[in-house]
Amino acid sequence: MKIGIINVTGYTGVELARLLHQHPQVDLASVTGRSAAGKSLSEVFPHLAGINLTIKAELGDVDLAFAAMPHKESAREVIPLLEKGIRVVDISADFRLKDAPEYQKWYGFSHPAPQLLKEAAYGLPELHRAEITPAKLVANPGCYPTGAILALAPAVKAKLIEADVVIDSKSGVSGAGRSLSLPAHYSEANEDTAAYALEGHRHLPEITQELKLLNPKASLAVTFVPHLVPMTRGILTTCYAPLASAKKERELKELYRDFYKDAPFVRVADAPPHTKQVLGSNLCLVYPTVDRRTGRLVVISAIDNLVKGAAGQAIQNMNLMLGLPETTGLEALPVYP
Amino acid sequence: MKIGIINVTGYTGVELARLLHQHPQVDLASVTGRSAAGKSLSEVFPHLAGINLTIKAELGDVDLAFAAMPHKESAREVIPLLEKGIRVVDISADFRLKDAPEYQKWYGFSHPAPQLLKEAAYGLPELHRAEITPAKLVANPGCYPTGAILALAPAVKAKLIEADVVIDSKSGVSGAGRSLSLPAHYSEANEDTAAYALEGHRHLPEITQELKLLNPKASLAVTFVPHLVPMTRGILTTCYAPLASAKKERELKELYRDFYKDAPFVRVADAPPHTKQVLGSNLCLVYPTVDRRTGRLVVISAIDNLVKGAAGQAIQNMNLMLGLPETTGLEALPVYP
Amino acid sequence: MKIGIINVTGYTGVELARLLHQHPQVDLASVTGRSAAGKSLSEVFPHLAGINLTIKAELGDVDLAFAAMPHKESAREVIPLLEKGIRVVDISADFRLKDAPEYQKWYGFSHPAPQLLKEAAYGLPELHRAEITPAKLVANPGCYPTGAILALAPAVKAKLIEADVVIDSKSGVSGAGRSLSLPAHYSEANEDTAAYALEGHRHLPEITQELKLLNPKASLAVTFVPHLVPMTRGILTTCYAPLASAKKERELKELYRDFYKDAPFVRVADAPPHTKQVLGSNLCLVYPTVDRRTGRLVVISAIDNLVKGAAGQAIQNMNLMLGLPETTGLEALPVYP
């Protein structure tokens, strides 16, 4: 099975290359990248010296492709691939939202293929495994939505959360990508913590879309505030919501364990999770608890934003699409410390 | 005016020494520290080579003392000083709570001098300037309470917040002190973010005590979750609360600016604050905003936990107690980047 | 093949567990650790939740053991294992030096089994593959010696270096281990760089012993200064030595490439190596160059101190001892960024 990566030179692309190289059932056959076209992959990324591939301007002959382009550009690349019968996992936001006008509102462009939005599977296997398996096009979730939805899904589904939700996320700087910017400049980001996108982050509609699917009758009012913390990888998400009905801590943990009993990458933790406990791996640690003074549900999740939040989840989706065990090539333990 | 520091060898003690050395109106005359007694201050802390003092086991003759001891031990040291007529700024939690039984509940000890709890001023000058000025004993606030209370006080006072409050704080590791511990071990804390004290942090009763004083009729249900992020200094606090009555962003900012118009160290920021923008300084940046999708108030504050969250605020209190301008010796700008 | 780890709770022990779990040809069967005896491995190290083992006080039935104890204690544990016929890779320094009196000089103890010093193989496969393969006891090299010797060996062997050698190493903080200490306390190590052990680091005799074996006639005068830099993993070593005979850069690179042509984990790099390019992997990048103004040889190497500098190299040694391909279980690419 031949696999391609469109735009291998961003952090998600390069992480896909790392993980696919270690995958026992597929061959990384073609990688593209405009600025670096013509160079060998190992010249641009010395840590990938084990992979003998040249970065090309155009994708070669593959069975399945990962598109790791910025939004808007990705749709343009993906549509012709689908027409050629190549299955695609799109890492961008271009096929995540089901409602085309949302693209105008949140991303400022008119979606070029609204009919594909319904067809695309939202690539969170823990919620959409059945749709992902046969899909021609899978929209890989955003990093923040992955952490937030996995933290909240069991509680929303069980109608424990019906109204107010606060999602406070802390992300490592690699989430800002490999493109240069002042907030990702070392001397600005080091020894600093700050919130951003207070006017509304583009990952919010993704989060609300998925939570509403879990309980269409709930009137969820979600506030989501992302923060940048000085580390390279990892997202810790702390969610707060009043409990619609009282729950004991033990019952809550059971409900979560039951919800995720078939999810090999989600683990309900016994102690507050650390992002370091998932670094480099596709795990998501979830820790549900109750603030007994206020009866408020507090759920914390930890992921590696470049693995479960991007490249690892994309390969998990690929595994499902190819009929492989979900965990194939993703078994590596986290790198600690 | 001769000043002393009890337990100069912790991070708050050493920061007090740094700031007092630069204070034009007082003399740092005596410093104590059990483990390092007999050594010169510059031997233990080479960055303080400019200060010519020996660490002693017992405090010398001073007019005012800072007690930078762990809780419970501090009260034992402070009481005899007060009896000798020495004014004290206590950095520990031992005189912060007005209600003696709270010490049993949160700190596990029976308070040795409950009568002093009423007498002690809570050393947040922005709220208690009039009580601090004549006080014999000032209880310097905790680092988290400083950031949280300054973020919320104007809104609580104006009755914009009457029920649910979520406080999500992100602290640098120096907040854990200079005593060795696994969570503060470099290889554990670096490249990591995690929540802790989910069962209830000791700074919570301080926060609720002060917020209730601002609006005794409100039934505030406060959830406070502290997090450790990989930086040395700084606390960013993000507060969430439904607005009791709709407010425009502009009105909100005006309300905050008005509340802090006489507070030289609190600045209502025009953009989300960064902890780096206050590093090394006594500033607190506050950024109130409204999540227009949910009508929820979101307020963010940034402080340096060792300055406005500890040593700087203690000196601000000392200035008031000595009748000096509040900003004396604390004018240094933040160190950026 | 059943494998054991003595003292799994240090950073080398836990890294051994991570790597052995992913090894396709051996079973991690028994792990010990005094302080944590009785607990499950995943309780102490949540990132190892995939491994179902209980930490014991005593080692179970194994074919080969890794001893990850502090020096002096290790010899005591290793000797009875050898007597039982269990092959051992010792991570400590206890069998690295061939000359027993050196233990008195550098480590302050009289070696309990000097006869084993000659018998033990020095576990740097790139130099001692033939001795390691049949060995009962392999002394795994120190982290600094691994980086320094691999950087210098081709030049010493080729008699390009015959006298002065300066080795300036920069290490991440995990090299200081998981035991708490002030230099490894987050707030001390973060935003800091310093040299240490200027009076002579214990890794120096190891470095000189191995370099002398490569050219017994040379009179090498080695100065080695280790530094601590604020990162968790990685050692960058910069070596300086006058060239005994002029060499062109191209010839030098060829000499190095030839020396390491059968070494799967040593790569002669085309650009100055970054520690990030080897993070989590068993690679050693070596970059030899000539300062054309002074004719001085400058060689830089990069390793992950916990992998090629400790646990990975130990498994590389185990592979040789068990007749497995040297790279088995160690093929994972570095985790970047």
Place this chain on the structure above:
Amino acid sequence: MKIGIINVTGYTGVELARLLHQHPQVDLASVTGRSAAGKSLSEVFPHLAGINLTIKAELGDVDLAFAAMPHKESAREVIPLLEKGIRVVDISADFRLKDAPEYQKWYGFSHPAPQLLKEAAYGLPELHRAEITPAKLVANPGCYPTGAILALAPAVKAKLIEADVVIDSKSGVSGAGRSLSLPAHYSEANEDTAAYALEGHRHLPEITQELKLLNPKASLAVTFVPHLVPMTRGILTTCYAPLASAKKERELKELYRDFYKDAPFVRVADAPPHTKQVLGSNLCLVYPTVDRRTGRLVVISAIDNLVKGAAGQAIQNMNLMLGLPETTGLEALPVYP
């Protein structure tokens, strides 16, 4: 006395603004910066909110100016200022080298005013105080040269070093400036250490020029290798050189203490210095020692690259030029931890 800063928006410019604001004897009267012209200083740099100045395209009326431009552009700005009689401290390299052809060789441009090279004072007050005081134009040293020259000067002057010198420097990332670049991108620089400029760094001719002035008869062969380590501020420089004549450690320290007896910012340290011990201050810690196994001199220095390595030293020079005590406005203690 009115002071101006040309190009306030880089890290040196903004650090000059911070320090000058706290200077009791001068007024920061005018600041320029092309990209940010028209904005208030506090809008671009919120930590400078205490300074009420607008960034202009052209410098206003001042008595002395700091030019914090990139090399080549700086000379163009400085020449007309000098013609107007404004004294200048130039932070760039444009007037540091005495020999005009060196600019072609190292910087690739033909110097526009070679006659000024002899006239300019090299602004290292510890070596050139007498020339700086009356100078119209002072060339502020590079950050690496400051650390290296201060480490080596006493030994070179005393003829203890006459031939081989190795200088291995470790710099924080702010040395790369505020302009965006991949090596200074957070995710690339964090958890990484690497050498760079192995073909020859532009600070090398500055170092050799100054060392030769101290002992014109010596044939110094200097190798200088800079490294980037993951911290914002600080340079640690480790220097290695064979001792021309044997010295006892104690004699060496005395020689250094004597050399720097009138230098208020250089302190001969009793233990290996840490960059953290000088953070935010104008101090340079120097630690000379002898490797007793090889008789080699090892000297380590620590500075804050943005203070003693740039803005602080520039103000020290200004103080001398204005007849003020050298330490005026630079007394702040380092910020630790």
